[in-house]
Amino acid sequence: MFFWEKTITESANLPETLETELKDLSDAVQKMTQEMPETQAQEVTQDLQTLTEEATKDAPRKKWYELSGQGIIDAATAVGVAGKPVIDLTREVMKLLGG
Numbered sequence: 001m002f003f004w005e006k007t008i009t010e011s012a013n014l015p016e017t018l019e020t021e022l023k024d025l026s027d028a029v030q031k032m033t034q035e036m037p038e039t040q041a042q043e044v045t046q047d048l049q050t051l052t053e054e055a056t057k058d059a060p061r062k063k064w065y066e067l068s069g070q071g072i073i074d075a076a077t078a079v080g081v082a083g084k085p086v087i088d089l090t091r092e093v094m095k096l097l098g099g
Contacts, residue, residue, distance in 0.1 A: 018096045025089040047071035
């Protein structure tokens with residue numbers, strides 16, 4: 001469990017669909033990072049943290065969550081088949097955020 005998952009649960013105005021997608025994305029990234037070199041795993045984890053923090057704000061900053069989301073997608077693409085769930089979930093979160 002990533003330490004910022006508590007942020008997802010405690011976010012008062014977060015739509016349930018977005019909350020579910022963020023939790024699923026967090027789980028998928030956690031699994032994916034087990035198959036990555038440590039440096040790359042740390043980078044994608046940072047991107048997920050930034051995406052989650054922005055997504056749970058009352059007024060998410062689009063440039064920040066788009067950049068973080070793209071970083072997650074790029075890392076998942078490099079992993080191959082194991083990254084597909086991460087790519088799909090990241091795109092869904094971005095869609096829910098309006099990006």
